[in-house]
Every structure is written in structure tokens, then in C-alpha cells.
């Protein structure tokens with residue numbers, strides 16, 4: 001690994017100062033993606049600014065049917081949190097299915113969202129639940145946040161501090177694991193919300209996570225497995241790689257959507 | 265140009281070292297190490313605790329699993345300098361005069377062959393039993409297989425590892 005300089009600020013202001021001072025500084029959260037990237041020499045940050053010691057960066061609160069989750073809250077904490085379980089069980093179940101126990105003890109929701117891996121689980125939940133990403137300087141709707149493979153609306157040195165999620169009437173996540181990596185080959189998150197049915201798909205899109213308009217229309221009219229089953233899923237814009245063709249992924253979207261509705 | 269860069273790197277070297285103090289297997293240790301030092305390197309090269317194995321160095325195999333503040337983590341994917349004040353337990357620290365029940369169970373159930381993955385298996389095993397006990401859930405054979413997702417063994421076929429963890433869970 002290339003050499004780097006480590007910082008552990010206690011406040012957002014100190015974190016922003018450290019990010020601004022380094023010539024190629026990067027935020028460090030759980031490190032479960034970033035450290036691997038550094039080892040492969042795909043990233044060589046001059047400075048690492050660890051945000052985990054900043055007051056208020058982790059933990060879950062619920063008020064007026066809205067969950068607020070600190071950016072540095074680990075996958076294991078989300079998976080076992082009583083408020084998450086009660087108000088948005090699907091999110092807890094999703095978090096408990098990320099990677100393995102050791103990864104879940106360190107990886108964070110903010111890190112996963114900032115990374116926006118096209119096969120990551122959390123981005124699908126954020127889109128389907130109509131979440132709001134809160135940063136040190138502004139609030140960004142999930143619909144505007146995810147902008148393509150590993151690309152988000154975050155500016156350089158902008159820090160996600162929390163995620164706000166309106167609790168859905170019903171929701172579920174169905175993930176078909178890629179057998180080797182256990183990332184989603186296709187994952188579908190369905191949510192019955194005040195804004196109607198919302199359906200987001202991860203693992204399949206050429207441009208990363210996306211909302212599925214046809215499934216949303218069908219489920220808004222009739223929240224049922226059979227309604228989901230009647231939707232013809234196009235393979236246009238879906239990924240083809242050694243793991244699965246676009247047509248195979250299209251079929252899996254339909255299957256996972258049905259499973260998710262059945263589980264909701 | 266290149267040597268200028270190297271000179272600059274040497275210049276900043278001093279402030280790319282951090283003095284870190286943590287408790288490892290109950291003993292306080294302090295070292296001044298480069299900031300990019302991984303916990304696996306810190307344990308093996310600074311403390312000579314070579315029971316923690318590095319199988320893949322890419323977060324896949326789990327051979328390097330240790331406990332940080334009571335939770336399993338992959339030490340190859342953790343920065344040592346981030347752990348100032350932390351409590352770390354490695355395979356060398358689980359026996360308390362006598363072997364830990366998880367170690368006994370791996371022995372009794374033939375839960376290892378070459379033994380390379382075993383430190384990680386034992387640390388992951390202890391962690392999962394502790395978590396399931398704390399939440400009052402039953403640790404079934406299925407659950408153990410699921411919990412072992414991040415630990416790879418190239419010898420045993422997992423069957424005896426699952427049996428070992430089940431056996432230990434009944435005795436912990």
C-alpha cells in the first residue's frame with residue numbers, strides 16, 4: 001500500500017479542514033472498500049480522514065415515522081437495531097445480508113452509498129424508500145444522488161452525515177447472490193410508500209442502480225405478486241458479463257420483484 | 265521529477281507515522297508505525313503474533329479474523345492506527361490457562377486439516393456464538409454455515425467445522 005497520512009477528527013469542521021488541506025485526501029469510514037482499493041493501487045490518497053469518531057455520526061433515531069441513520073452506522077448495527085426492525089424491517093434484513101459478519105462489523109451505510117457500487121444493496125433501498133442523503137452542506141434526494149457506476153452527486157470533500165428514510169407501509173428486498181462474490185447479481189427492493197409503489201433494481205443496470213417504471217406502475221395499481229408477474233421486463237440497458245447475460249438479468253428482475261412483493 | 269517526488273515523500277514521512285496504543289490479549293502495547301500499517305501487519309510483524317494468518321489479503325478468506333472490542337473483523341482490512349485505545353484479541357489470547365472450548369471442539373471434532381484457516385475459523389466461531397447467545401437466538405447448523413460466509417477453508421469441506429462450532433456453542 002502507498003503511504004498515507006491518517007487523521008481522526010472529532011468534529012465535522014476538523015474533518016473538512018483535513019480534507020481541504022490534503023492534496024488528495026479521502027474520507028475513510030469502514031474501510032471495507034477503500035482499503036482494498038488502496039491495496040490494489042487503484043487509489044492512493046495522500047490523507048485518510050476517518051469520520052467514525054465524529055460525534056453523532058452513528059446511531060439510529062426515529063421520529064414522526066421517519067428513520068434517521070448516521071452515516072457511520074455499521075451494517076451490523078442497522079441489521080440488529082430495534083427501531084429499524086420495527087419501522088423498516090426490510091432495511092434491517094438487507095443490511096444483515098451484506099457480505100459476511102466481519103464486513104458487517106466495519107462497513108457503514110454512508111460508505112456504501114458514497115461508493116455506489118453497481119451491485120451494492122443499500123443504493124436500491126435508498127431509491128425505493130425515497131430516502132434523503134444529508135451531507136455537511138445540503139440534503140440530496142436519493143433520486144438525484146445516484147448518477148451511474150461509482151458516481152454520485154457528492155462534491156469533492158463533501159461528507160455524508162446521515163440518511164433520512166420515511167417509513168414505508170410495506171417493503172421487502174429480494175437479492176439473488178452472485179455465487180462467488182455474494183454481491184447482488186440482481187437485487188430488487190419494493191416499497192409501498194405515500195408516493196405510490198417504488199421499485200429499485202441493483203446489480204443489473206449498465207448505469208448502476210435504477211427505478212423500474214413499469215413495475216412501479218403495476219404495483220401502484222395492484223400490490224400483488226400476480227401484478228408484478230404480468231410486467232414484461234425489457235433487457236435494454238442491462239449489463240451482460242461472464243456472470244449473466246442481459247436477458248438472464250431481465251428475467252431475474254421479474255422473479256426477484258415477485259419474491260419481494262410476496263415477502264412484504 | 266521522479267526523485268523530487270521521492271524527496272517529497274521522504275519529507276512527509278515523519279508525520280505519516282502514528283504512535284498507537286492498544287490492548288492486545290490483555291496487555292497494553294504501543295508502537296510508532298506508518299499510518300498505512302494494516303492490523304494484520306501490526307500483529308504479525310510488530311508484535312510477532314503470527315497465529316493470525318493472511319490467506320488472501322483481499323478481505324475474502326477470513327484467515328486473518330481477530331476481535332476488536334469484542335467483534336470479529338478482518339485484520340487485513342483494518343488500519344492499526346485507527347485502533348488507538350481498542351481491545352484486540354487474537355488466537356493467541358483465547359486460551360485462559362486451558363484451551364478455549366472452541367479450540368477443544370475443533371480438536372475433538374477433527375475441525376481442521378492443514379490448520380491454515382483455523383485461527384480465523386475459531387475467532388469467527390467465538391464471535392458468532394457470543395452474538396447468538398446475547399440475542400437469545402438458536403445457532404443452528406444452517407445458521408453456522410451462513411455465518412461462515414466470510415471464512416474459507418480449502419481442506420475440510422466445512423462439515424466438521426460446523427460440527428465443531430455447534431459442539432463449542434453447547435459448552436460456552
Ligand SMILES: Cc1cc2nc3c(=O)[nH]c(=O)nc-3n(C[C@H](O)[C@H](O)[C@H](O)COP(=O)(O)OP(=O)(O)OC[C@H]3O[C@@H](n4cnc5c(N)ncnc54)[C@H](O)[C@@H]3O)c2cc1C
Nearest residue numbers: 029030031032033034099107108110111112114120121160
Ligand atoms: C468480502 C466483502 C463482501 C461484500 N459484500 C457486499 C454485499 O454483498 N453487498 C454490498 O452492498 N456491499 C458489499 N461489500 C461492500 C461493503 O458493504 C462496504 O462496507 C461498503 O461498500 C463501503 O463502506 P465502508 O464504510 O467500508 O466505506 P469505505 O471503504 O471506508 O469507503 C468507501 C468510499 O466511500 C467514501 N466514503 C465513506 N464514507 C463516506 C461519507 N460518510 N461521506 C462521503 N464519502 C464517504 C470513501 O471516501 C470511499 O471512497 C462487501 C465488502 C467485502 C470486503
Ligand code: FES
Nearest residue numbers: 319320321326340
Ligand atoms: S487475509 Fe484477511 S480476509 Fe483473507
Ligand code: FES
Nearest residue numbers: 377379417418419
Ligand atoms: S484446514 Fe486447511 S484451509 Fe482449513
